[in-house]
Amino acid sequence: MTEIAPFIAVSLLQLVMIVILAPLVTGIVKKTKARFQRRRGASVLQPYYDLAKLFKKEVVIPPVSSWLFRFTPYLAFSSTLVIALLVPTVVAPVPLHWMGDIITVIYLFALVRFFVALVGLDTGSAFGGLGSSREMSIASIVEPAMMLAIFSAAGTAGSTNLSVIVQKLSTTPEAMLNPAHLLAFSGLFIVTLAETGRVPVDNPATHLELTMIHEAMILEYSGRYLAFIEWASQMKLAIFLALLSNIFFPVGIATVLTPWAVGIGVLAFLFKIGVLSLVVAAVESTNAKLRLFRVPELLMVAFILSLLALILYFIIGS
Amino acid sequence: MGIANLQSIGLVIDILAAAILVTAFLIVSSRNLVFYIRLFAIQSLLLGVVALLVVVGYGEMHILIAAILTIVIKAVAIPLVLTKIIERIQVQKEIDFSINITVSLLLCGGMVILADSVAQSILSVQRPDIPAVSRVLSVSIAMMLIGLFVMMTRKKALTQIIGLLTMENGVFLSGLSITYGMPLIVEVGIFFDILVAVLILGVFIFRINKTFDSISIDLLRSLRH
């Protein structure tokens, strides 16, 4: 906090990376999925056009709903902004790294989910209740798997502070190939698919009551409310991809604030996020969406992968 | 061979052993018989690569033959035989479980812990040259336990074969990790034994299917009367 200017500059860079790039990440995923299906697909910039269009549209409010309906989009967006300030993307350590750690990040996502689930029940429609119920049930079994995957990463670094984890790992590159890391990475990858509502857990493109989870909760939203909610979930995907790439493979991240290092950091971040988006799209295209009651088995696999990482490399190995 | 070379080989063996264990878990977590066979093929392939790495690292030539046999027989031939069987009997999925998937995954996790403590007590004299040898040994013991577990809790005869073959993979891996492989004649004997066993079991499955119209081993009990 000794120099305000770099502090603000880096924070702004963080926000830009996540906020501005998030729709592009979604665009890349959608385009890749389209290519897998041998279609041309919409342009990767389509999500930006969609958001711009939504802002100009009028907002339709059900008379049944309460102040929660009108408040939640803003809360969701601002919470995700706070998370974006905490997650290292281009530079580590982030200026506000002392404000919150990985547990804070997980619980801030839980805060957003809590309010969006309440909105599902607020509108009085059966779809909303359906989405809220499924979303909260899946979230409850995702959290242990996520916590355990994070635990193994935090265990090596000795702290739950995200910037510290990233910094420690970037100084010892050979630790990135540690099988424990790879196992925990696979566990966290499955968790990412579950948390961001991707196939095989939830289909983000469907509106059929048999299959939708996240879409059902926000069915009644329109106009700028919908824009904020959509943007917040796109940011959630981008943040999770940033976590996956920087906690496990922080190659190229800038540890000093020189223009050269920051430039390499930006390029490395864009590259890693791009690759992960392609992988997510590939996984989405090659798997079918699971039946709701098969999802716990998938998450148990994620749990076991993280547990294996802990058993083989921390509990016994040391 | 230089020490740095040995360390990087050790690291790669470590990663591959973890991947082999993951394939065993994926077998436990799945319902699809075709998926089992593919996982088994990948598992044997990785095992063969581990054997090749041991050859490269330590120059023990007799393992080379075992490695090649592993890849040819277990990664290619046996999966082909089993796939043919599936095509003929048209059974695709394991439906009935005596212990459901979530609980079996947790139990297998516990078995890994057990295998680790057994491996630690066996290796009370540490081998200074391969740092990953204790983990590879624990992976192999875990695979034996998981293979046996799969045989115990699944009902379809084909899954029993996969369980048996997983156990055998575990035995092979443990041989690699402690004693640089077993004497060649033992290895070759085991391989042919396995091949013949699979062929005979294949015939049996076909026969069972013709008699009962299913390959669930529960029904074999009715043969008593």
Added chain:
Amino acid sequence: MSDWPQLRLLILIVTVTGYSLGALLPPILSAIGRSRLHSGPAFDTFARNFGFTSALVSSLAGCALSISILLAGEPLHVEIQNTLPLGGMAIHVDMLSGFFLGTISLVGGAVSVYSLGYATELLQRRNMGFFLFMYNVFLLSMVGVVIAGHAVLFLFVWEGMSLATYFLISVEHEDPASRRAAFLYVVMAHVGTALLVVMFVILYSFTGSFDFATFKGIGSRLPGVVPSVVFLCALIGFGVKAGIVPLHIWLPEAHPAAPSNVSALMSGVMIKMGIYGMARVFFDFLGPTIPSWWGLLVLILAVTSSVLGVLYALMEHDLKRLLAFHSIENIGIILMGVGAALLFVSLGHAALAGIALVAALYHVLNHATFKGLLFLGAGSVLHATHTRNIENLGGLIRTMPWTSFFFLIGAVAISGLPPLNGFISEWLTFQALLLGFHIPDLAVKIAVPLTVALLALTGALAAACFVKAFGITFLGLPRSQHAEGAHESSPTMIGAMGFLVIICLVLGVVPGPVLFVVNSLVGALLGTNAAGQVSLNGGLLFVPTSALSSVAPTLLAGLLIGLIAIPVAAGLFLGGRMQKRVAMTWACGLQRIEPQMQYTATGFSKPIRMIFSTIYRATHEIEISEESSPYFRPNISYELKTESVFLKYFYDPALTLLVASAHLLRRIQTGRIQSYLAYIFITLVLLLLFAR
């Protein structure tokens, strides 16, 4: 400063007097009132107001006392000789007592204010004098439990607490469920008390006195297996009161049966008395040399309690039973901190134990505030709609805006979400557990990650349960006549809830001062190695690890609210002024939505019921009523029952065994005088033979 002790003594006397007056005067007043016909109700109203106001005054005095003890650091010690049998009466208020006293007073004061408005309904039907007597005795006995410095005094007020609660639970004594709940409660409470008596007798036999001062640090001087016996007696004895699984069966029956203000006190404060007892015995008495299996046992019980508590809560649609099961869950979370502290102490890491214990104690305070708030909210809902069944509610957010807002704050707090107080204590618990991972003991290395995973599970399940509870009760359309006729609560009720909301906010956004105090408390309890581990520096909550782990609650809350400006600005910039239109929710093409189209509470929790079906073993019965036409079936009844595992496999066999052995023993009661004379004769002969 020299008259500070006298001042504190004075405050203590004020506290005790206030409760006693509040207990004794109202019955007299209402008795007078009943004998006079005209001004009878006026006497009753005055009695009610007086009773609760004096309780409020005493609570304020209690708060003042606790703050002065906590800030000064020296305990208040009062001894009066030869007042009770078996020794004197000693009052010893140290920092631990002061902390719990503060919790009791805080929640007690809020509940007393609430009761001024709530009790108007009770007034018509019940004996107000008797109720107020029991209410004040209840509060007084809880204060007595934490300030007692002598085992006999302790047991005396402990019994008083149990008995007062028995009468308070059975206020609605016409309802057989209420009577059964109270009976179950009093039986279990006495089982617990019996074990406590055993424990104190054991300690007496080794020290020759009942004074707590002589018990301090005695653990190292007790031979062999005796410390473990004392530990187990304390764990079971206090565990019954705290509601640990499997000793919890009274809690879901008793808390809903009591009137809501009493439930708030029971859930918020009384079960913490069990925690106080455990902290006192485990850390103060049994000292630093303890075996590691104690900590592991407490951790296992804690994890089981929290997971099972929240799972059973999810299946409930009686609002108060749901909250009661959540109390079991949160006791589990508190015990995770206690168990971790015990484990770390036994392995010699006092510093880590300090962090765990700070987390546990902070959660005690937090849970008291938000559970009190939630029960008061449930009481308001019950008061307004006359039903506890959330399947019949809905849409209350429009008719009861303040109550619903306060209940929402309570729900967010209990789910452990930032920026409220639940998040801070759960964060501290996670940190304490994560630090334990570096201890080289194998059992610890397996226990810690599993505990972390299960704590994450309970947090997420609690959030799911409160989405259901808040959403079905307050949001959407009213599902029945009960809900349509609701009205907002009276000002005192709103005021009391608002006070607790402010406390939750303060504890979440500015936890500094309280945590500082808890820190020094833990230091006094565990030894100076443990002090100052959780430090607060310029708005940051620090936990020492090999590298820094911190959270900045104030800044976090500020940014969460402040950054809302960005989307608002973005909306204005990108879209201009918002154009709104009101249109009905999509009803699949029908003209409008009906209340019956909404999700039900049972339906909401169905996915979780299916995922955890091995634990629930739910059975459901569908009954279709007989009607003339096979095409229209107007009446289908659906009944869902989850199996109560502990009743079926643990208590029922135990009870059957007990009853069977009682039957066997019954044979000696033949009913014939000759046999009884024969017994006396035989005993006499044997005595003469053997006592020579």
